[in-house]
Amino acid sequence: AKGDGRGVYRYYADEMTRIARERLHIEARLRRALADGQLLLHYQPQVDLRSGRIIGAEALVRWQDPEQGLIPPVRFIPVAEATGLIGEIGAWVLGEACRQARAWLDAGLPALTVAVNVSPRQFHQADLATQVMQVLVETGLPPTHLELELTEGALMEREAEALQVLQRLRGLGVGVAIDDFGTGYSSLASLKRFPIDVLKIDRSFITDIPDDPDDMEIAAAIIAMGHSLGILVLAEGVETAEQLAFLQQRNCDRYQGFLRSRPLPAQAFEQLLREQASL
Numbered sequence: 001a002k003g004d005g006r007g008v009y010r011y012y013a014d015e016m017t018r019i020a021r022e023r024l025h026i027e028a029r030l031r032r033a034l035a036d037g038q039l040l041l042h043y044q045p046q047v048d049l050r051s052g053r054i055i056g057a058e059a060l061v062r063w064q065d066p067e068q069g070l071i072p073p074v075r076f077i078p079v080a081e082a083t084g085l086i087g088e089i090g091a092w093v094l095g096e097a098c099r100q101a102r103a104w105l106d107a108g109l110p111a112l113t114v115a116v117n118v119s120p121r122q123f124h125q126a127d128l129a130t131q132v133m134q135v136l137v138e139t140g141l142p143p144t145h146l147e148l149e150l151t152e153g154a155l156m157e158r159e160a161e162a163l164q165v166l167q168r169l170r171g172l173g174v175g176v177a178i179d180d181f182g183t184g185y186s187s188l189a190s191l192k193r194f195p196i197d198v199l200k201i202d203r204s205f206i207t208d209i210p211d212d213p214d215d216m217e218i219a220a221a222i223i224a225m226g227h228s229l230g231i232l233v234l235a236e237g238v239e240t241a242e243q244l245a246f247l248q249q250r251n252c253d254r255y256q257g258f259l260r261s262r263p264l265p266a267q268a269f270e271q272l273l274r275e276q277a278s279l
């Protein structure tokens, strides 16, 4: 039995070494990817529920690796968060998304808000408001065309500091959305205190509609609560016409999901915008 114990210990030790080594390896490759321009953004339409029109685009990062192909963010964003590299990646994403949104404006496409994900560490680490202001000046994107997606966790941690950052962003005219709403622990009181424009209902509450009555209640409650606080509500991960009908009936404002479109490369997204404009 003793031997077994050591064996198990060695197994975990080896496993931890392996994970640590893999993380270092990914970090080094990610650093190079950033320098070599191997990161790119895909864009997923955000749709106005009443008109059915595309009013925004969420920018989602991908890593185009020459050998492995397109690597999804779940495989490298957590590593970037853990190593601090998220600061540089986040800065690149913000700049690129704003440049793209400005290019679409210049091309005469329908006005659109670009939504950019900001990780908790990025939110607390850098001087986000200053960074955002610089990018807006550099790209010439009007502030109202930018929305930042923050998580409940980022806001609840060091609440006073978070409130200051939010107020500065709001002062610039930039929109703020709470991502994955319902999965964290934000209180009604803090929601009321924070200047927030949009609540994004987490996909986990949408997926099982209409089979799960609890999820339907939760989604409806979030919509009602958002509206009572003067906040717009967007449902994430809408995949079926039934889900859309339910959200319509509950007066949800916006949605995003595979039902309308997967995240697309910039060119394909632009094509979608052109089709909409010519309708």
Ligand code: C2E
Pocket (backbone or CB within 6 Å): 044, 059, 060, 061, 072, 073, 074, 077, 090, 093, 117, 118, 119, 179, 180, 236, 237, 238, 239, 256, 257, 258, 259, 263
């Ligand atoms: P998220 O911010 O919640 O983004 C939504 C994710 O849900 C995207 O995955 C999107 O492709 C997926 N999705 C959209 N509609 C549907 C649907 O109808 N069904 C299903 N099953 N999935 C749907 P993606 O692009 O793989 O991104 C995963 C996560 O990685 C994001 O979750 C976000 O947390 C993170 N991420 C992506 N880009 C960035 C970035 O630029 N910066 C940071 N900090 N995080 C990012």
Ligand code: CA
Pocket (backbone or CB within 6 Å): 058, 117, 149, 179
């Ligand atoms: Ca998001």
Ligand code: CA
Pocket (backbone or CB within 6 Å): 179, 180, 200, 202, 203, 236
């Ligand atoms: Ca989300």
Ligand code: CA
Pocket (backbone or CB within 6 Å): 180
């Ligand atoms: Ca998520």
